[in-house]
Amino acid sequence: MKSVLNDIEKIVGNNNVGENISLKNFTTFKVGGPCDIFVEPEDEESLVDVYRYLNDRGIRHIIMGNGSNFFVSDEGYRGVFLKIGRKLSNIEVKGNTILAQSGATNYSIGEEAIKSGLSGFECCAGIPGTIGGAVYMNAGAYGGEISDIIQSARVLYADSNEVEEVFKEDLKLSYRNSIFHNRKGIVLSAKLILEKKDSQSVKEYTRELMDRRRRKQPLEYPSGGSFFKRPEGYYAGKLIEDSGLKGFRVGDAQISEKHCGFVINRGNATSKDLLNLRAHVVNQVFKEFGVTLEMEVRSIGEYDE
Numbered sequence: 001m002k003s004v005l006n007d008i009e010k011i012v013g014n015n016n017v018g019e020n021i022s023l024k025n026f027t028t029f030k031v032g033g034p035c036d037i038f039v040e041p042e043d044e045e046s047l048v049d050v051y052r053y054l055n056d057r058g059i060r061h062i063i064m065g066n067g068s069n070f071f072v073s074d075e076g077y078r079g080v081f082l083k084i085g086r087k088l089s090n091i092e093v094k095g096n097t098i099l100a101q102s103g104a105t106n107y108s109i110g111e112e113a114i115k116s117g118l119s120g121f122e123c124c125a126g127i128p129g130t131i132g133g134a135v136y137m138n139a140g141a142y143g144g145e146i147s148d149i150i151q152s153a154r155v156l157y158a159d160s161n162e163v164e165e166v167f168k169e170d171l172k173l174s175y176r177n178s179i180f181h182n183r184k185g186i187v188l189s190a191k192l193i194l195e196k197k198d199s200q201s202v203k204e205y206t207r208e209l210m211d212r213r214r215r216k217q218p219l220e221y222p223s224g225g226s227f228f229k230r231p232e233g234y235y236a237g238k239l240i241e242d243s244g245l246k247g248f249r250v251g252d253a254q255i256s257e258k259h260c261g262f263v264i265n266r267g268n269a270t271s272k273d274l275l276n277l278r279a280h281v282v283n284q285v286f287k288e289f290g291v292t293l294e295m296e297v298r299s300i301g302e303y304d305e
């Protein structure tokens with residue numbers, strides 16, 4: 001790993017890379033051990049170069065936005081974490097189009113949409129991730145999702161050498177899914193098409209949906225949002241509650257009493273607590289309802305799936 005570290009330093013500069021970095025504070029779940037190398041490129045050119053480098057050499061790596069949809073194993077991750085964050089978060093508004101670099105947060109895009117009187121992003125503004133992560137997950141809430149507003153994304157696929165503009169149809173967006181689950185690639189930026197409206201009404205709707213989150217979701221605890229995907233025809237939270245698992249706890253991992261679809265970290269939850277809790281919940285819900293719950297949150301590291 002020493003030679004990999006040296007090579008990466010040459011690409012991104014030694015201020016933008018570290019060794020043996022704890023991932024706990026880089027995820028909203030606040031769970032996880034260290035990765036071997038953590039790199040946060042400060043411009044698109046070095047991001048592209050380092051991504052090509054990792055793929056060309058077959059070096060194990062994970063792309064990370066805001067870390068709001070995964071937790072890392074207690075033993076950490078043997079490989080490279082490639083963080084796309086504040087340094088790559090430019091947002092440009094032109095007419096009714098927003099062009100956002102992949103590290104731009106949904107919150108900041110929502111604020112730009114308010115300023116510019118653009119409607120359509122209100123449902124996503126409270127999702128605590130980056131637009132890159134939102135495209136990967138086809139994130140959404142309150143009846144809307146990224147697929148409703150995205151026109152295209154600039155992408156570098158791992159199996160290609162070229163940065164290309166990929167249009168919506170080819171991003172294969174469906175419920176919490178995109179082409180990137182089957183074809184490895186990095187989203188560099190996204191182009192969103194919104195609708196002109198008055199700024200005040202966009203602001204009011206955005207704030208209303210944020211308030212709804214605060215009222216219904218256990219935002220006072222670390223979590224990864226909805227822990228399980230919505231099984232067709234059901235709501236995961238309701239199945240869990242009706243299985244008598246409200247407040248069910250393994251170590252410091254707990255089914256939220258406020259919203260059974262959320263698993264929260266009561267302080268010092270470990271990845272083992274989370275996975276043991278998952279196993280119990282999946283078993284119980286299957287016994288009660290014959291429905292198999294699937295995790296929406298990703299677990300990374302020793303427990304790679």
Ligand SMILES: Cc1cc2nc3c(=O)[nH]c(=O)nc-3n(C[C@H](O)[C@H](O)[C@H](O)COP(=O)(O)OP(=O)(O)OC[C@H]3O[C@@H](n4cnc5c(N)ncnc54)[C@H](O)[C@@H]3O)c2cc1C
Nearest residue numbers: 065066067068069129130132133134136139140141187225
């Ligand atoms: C309190 C809370 C509420 C939430 N509410 C919602 C909600 O209402 N709706 C919803 O859909 N989700 C919700 N989530 C889950 C999460 O915020 C979303 O899935 C979000 O889109 C993840 O973005 P991120 O930047 O944090 O991605 P990360 O968690 O960092 O990464 C998620 C996945 O995307 C990949 N990825 C990230 N960036 C890129 C990129 N640039 N190119 C390619 N791949 C990339 C990663 O490799 C990883 O597989 C919630 C989470 C929390 C903690």
